[in-house]
Each structure stands twice: as structure tokens, then as C-alpha cells.
Amino acid sequence: MPTHGAMPNSFDPTRADALEPRARALVARRRRLLGPGYKLFYEQPIEVVRGEGVHLFDADGNAYLDAYNNVPCVGHCHPHVVEAIARQAGTLNSNTRYLAEPLLDYAERLLATHHEGLGSVMLACSGSEATDLALRIARHATGAKGVVVTANAYHGVTAAAAEVSPSLGANEPLGVHVRTVAPPGPGDTDAGAAFALRVEEAIVDLRRHGTATAAVLMDTLLSSDGLVPDPPGFLRPVADVAHAAGALFIADEVQAGFGRTGAAMWGYQRHGIEPDLVTMGKPMGNGVPISGVAARPELLERFGNEVRYFNTFGANSIAIAAAAAVLDVIEGDDLVARVGEAGAHLRTGLAGLAREHTVLRNVRGAGLYVAADLVDPATGAPDARATSRVVNGLRERRVLISAAGATASALKVRPPLPFGRDHADQLLAALADVLAAAC
Numbered sequence: 001m002p003t004h005g006a007m008p009n010s011f012d013p014t015r016a017d018a019l020e021p022r023a024r025a026l027v028a029r030r031r032r033l034l035g036p037g038y039k040l041f042y043e044q045p046i047e048v049v050r051g052e053g054v055h056l057f058d059a060d061g062n063a064y065l066d067a068y069n070n071v072p073c074v075g076h077c078h079p080h081v082v083e084a085i086a087r088q089a090g091t092l093n094s095n096t097r098y099l100a101e102p103l104l105d106y107a108e109r110l111l112a113t114h115h116e117g118l119g120s121v122m123l124a125c126s127g128s129e130a131t132d133l134a135l136r137i138a139r140h141a142t143g144a145k146g147v148v149v150t151a152n153a154y155h156g157v158t159a160a161a162a163e164v165s166p167s168l169g170a171n172e173p174l175g176v177h178v179r180t181v182a183p184p185g186p187g188d189t190d191a192g193a194a195f196a197l198r199v200e201e202a203i204v205d206l207r208r209h210g211t212a213t214a215a216v217l218m219d220t221l222l223s224s225d226g227l228v229p230d231p232p233g234f235l236r237p238v239a240d241v242a243h244a245a246g247a248l249f250i251a252d253e254v255q256a257g258f259g260r261t262g263a264a265m266w267g268y269q270r271h272g273i274e275p276d277l278v279t280m281g282k283p284m285g286n287g288v289p290i291s292g293v294a295a296r297p298e299l300l301e302r303f304g305n306e307v308r309y310f311n312t313f314g315a316n317s318i319a320i321a322a323a324a325a326v327l328d329v330i331e332g333d334d335l336v337a338r339v340g341e342a343g344a345h346l347r348t349g350l351a352g353l354a355r356e357h358t359v360l361r362n363v364r365g366a367g368l369y370v371a372a373d374l375v376d377p378a379t380g381a382p383d384a385r386a387t388s389r390v391v392n393g394l395r396e397r398r399v400l401i402s403a404a405g406a407t408a409s410a411l412k413v414r415p416p417l418p419f420g421r422d423h424a425d426q427l428l429a430a431l432a433d434v435l436a437a438a439c
């Protein structure tokens with residue numbers, strides 16, 4: 001029974017003897033130097049040495065179809081981003097305490113992609129820092145402390161972000177002012193109303209314990225809760241409930257943002273809501289650390305005037321160059337539309353496989369964030385072992401995915417955004433093969 005948040009499909013160090021000599025030596029060295037905190041994907045860990053587009057390459061030159069990594073959102077080592085980083089690294093890398101137009105140009109472009117109420121942005125380095133900052137802004141603005149999150153939410157690694165991240169497991173205590181609510185289940189027809197009621201009950205419970213609610217904080221795809229994308233709009237009554245209680249709605253777009261859903265630039269736009277604060281991270285710099293919090297200007301006005309905040313590396317010149325280049329590619333290559341199309345093709349293929357294989361159920365997703373459950377066909381119970389067999393079977397066929405959800409029993413497919421129909425077909429063929437062999 002793991003006492004920490006489950007890290008699905010990680011390499012089991014007690015089975016290191018089964019590895020090839022080089023991998024075995026690297027695993028032992030890693031364990032000695034980095035301690036036990038660092039997990040590796042897959043029963044047979046991969047030594048990656050190069051990336052290009054939607055492919056990773058191992059030390060022997062084998063190509064792996066990367067259907068998992070969302071950070072290199074416009075593709076591994078995209079030449080336009082690489083060139084922008086290199087050019088900027090050879091020109092200037094500085095912090096935000098000097099006048100610099102590229103920072104303002106980027107802020108303007110980024111805010112133009114958001115709803116009109118979000119007029120200002122603060123920049124940091126990681127999604128966790130963005131969560132941390134958004135919580136500070138919300139608490140400062142409302143004078144309240146309470147936060148409502150979903151039952152298996154993940155919002156990051158800083159002390160404040162960990163307090164609102166129940167997926168870290170029982171050894172990482174939630175904050176005393178934090179309440180969790182069950183996410184909608186697959187196919188819930190009244191998902192919005194029932195979910196909003198649970199959020200309201202959590203707010204009432206906080207009040208009962210003497211704490212007003214500062215924020216309802218949600219990943220707009222509920223990805224760590226096993227991916228709950230539908231029906232679009234189900235977050236609307238949730239945001240209404242938050243506002244009625246005087247709380248802010250914070251959309252965590254670290255997963256759903258930058259076109260991932262194939263429907264819009266931001267996951268919250270699929271739900272037709274206007275969050276007060278939006279956190280962004282991971283894909284923002286295609287691998288260069290940059291994150292941010294977009295906000296209603298009045299919120300930043302108060303926070304910025306009354307609280308000192310400086311982030312040494314946040315929005316440094318290289319990060320801004322990378323982030324601007326990412327927007328160039330998303331816009332120039334019409335990526336959002338292409339993601340929508342490739343994602344729909346992938347889901348159709350998965351639904352076809354689910355008709356043939358009763359172990360595969362609940363195909364769901366938005367754009368290129370796609371999940372499906374593996375279950376015991378007799379009972380319908382989630383089957384994390386089968387999921388692990390499938391994930392590792394795909395890895396043997398050089399297709400990389402992972403698992404998601406509280407029980408790690410959902411297949412999680414979340415490739416770089418240039419993943420097209422051909423790549424989806426390759427994944428589907430490999431999956432058909434694995435399902436036939438392993439389930």
C-alpha cells in the first residue's frame with residue numbers, strides 16, 4: 001500500500017537486476033546521488049538523448065513516438081523556439097527590474113488570448129509558483145483563507161501548492177482551510193449542478209469552521225482526477241457558486257492551456273466561464289521555465305501595491321523569447337484547430353477499440369488530452385494492473401503514454417501538439433496489438 005501519492009507506471013527499483021548493464025548502472029548511480037525521490041517511467045526505463053517534433057530518441061538511435069509530454073507543446077526542439085532562445089542567450093538575459101519591450105509585447109499578446117476581464121499578468125518560473133502566487137493574490141484580495149479543490153487535485157510542489165494538492169497522498173497534509181470535493185464521474189448527465197452543490201457544501205463547511213472561502217481552484221480538465229472534460233460548461237455553475245460566496249474562481253491552465261483542448265486557447269473558454277485568476281505554466285516556454293498568473297487588474301493593483309513580490313528568474317529575457325516563439329508557432333501553424341482535428345480522430349479510433357475490447361471503457365478527452373479506463377470486464381472495477389501492462393506494452397512498441405487518475409487505471413495520452421492523424425494511427429495500431437496480447 002503506497003503511503004505517498006501513486007506515481008503510475010514507475011520503474012520498480014527492486015527489479016533493477018532485470019535491466020541491461022548500462023541501465024542498471026545508471027539506475028544505481030541515480031539512486032545513490034539523487035536519493036529515492038526521483039521516479040522513472042516504465043518497467044524498462046528509457047535513456048533519452050535527443051528529441052525532435054513528436055519523437056524522442058534513445059542512446060541507440062531508436063525513435064519513440066511521444067504521446068505523453070505536454071511541456072514541449074509545439075514539439076521537441078522546435079527550430080523556431082531554439083533559434084529564439086539561442087539568439088536571446090547571445091544578446092541579453094536579465095530580470096524584470098529594467099525596462100524591456102519584449103516583456104511588454106509578450107504580456108500584451110498573452111493577455112489578448114484571454115477573456116477581456118484579465119488585464120494584467122505576473123510571471124514566474126513554474127506552475128507551482130503560479131499556484132502559490134494566485135493563492136496569495138486571492139487571499140489578499142478577499143481577506144479569506146479557505147480553498148476548495150477536487151478530490152485528487154494536483155496544483156504543485158511548494159508548501160502552499162502542496163496544501164491544495166490531495167493527490168500527493170496521505171503523508172502530505174492538506175491545509176486546515178482546504179476542502180475537497182468529488183469530481184463528476186464519467187457520463188454524469190447533471191455534472192454541473194451536482195458538482196456545484198458539492199462545492200457549495202464545502203464552502204458552507206468552511207464557514208461552519210469559521211473560515212470564509214478565498215478561492216475555488218480547479219484544473220479546467222480535472223486531469224489528475226482522471227480527466228473530466230465533459231460536458232463543456234459544467235464548471236459554469238461551480239464558478240457561479242464561488243462568486244455568490246464572495247470567493248474567486250482560479251482556473252489552473254497548467255495542463256489545459258495553450259491550445260491543448262483543441263477548442264480554444266484556454267480550457268476555461270470551453271466552459272464559457274470568466275475566471276478571476278488563471279495560472280499558466282508547463283507548455284508556456286516549450287521547456288524553458290516560465291509560468292504566470294493572469295488576473296483582473298484590480299486584484300493585481302492591490303496585491304502589487306501592498307505586497308512585495310520579485311521573482312529573480314521569472315520572465316527573464318530568455319524565457320520571454322521562448323514564450324513569444326511558442327505563441328508564434330501556435331498561431332502561425334493554426335495549432336488549436338489541428339489539435340481539435342487530431343484529437344477527434346484519436347478518440348474515434350479509441351472508441352472503435354473499446355467496442356472490440358471490453359476492458360477498455362469511457363473514452364474521453366478534449367483535443368490532445370485523451371483518456372480511457374481499463375476495467376475488469378466482469379465487474380467494471382478499475383484495473384490499474386491492466387493499465388500498467390498496456391502502458392508498458394506500448395513502451396515496448398516505442399509508443400510513450402502514461403496513466404492517470406486516483407487509482408492510476410486510466411490511460412493518459414497527452415502528446416506534443418503537432419501530433420497528427422498519422423501519429424494517432426500509429427498509436428492506435430500499437431494499442432490494438434497490446435490489447436490483443438496483454439488483456
Ligand code: PMP
Binds near residue numbers: 125128129255
Ligand atoms: N497545476 C497542474 C494542473 C499541474 O499539472 C502541475 C504540474 N504537473 C502544476 C500545477 C505544477 O507545475 P510545475 O510542475 O511546473 O510546478
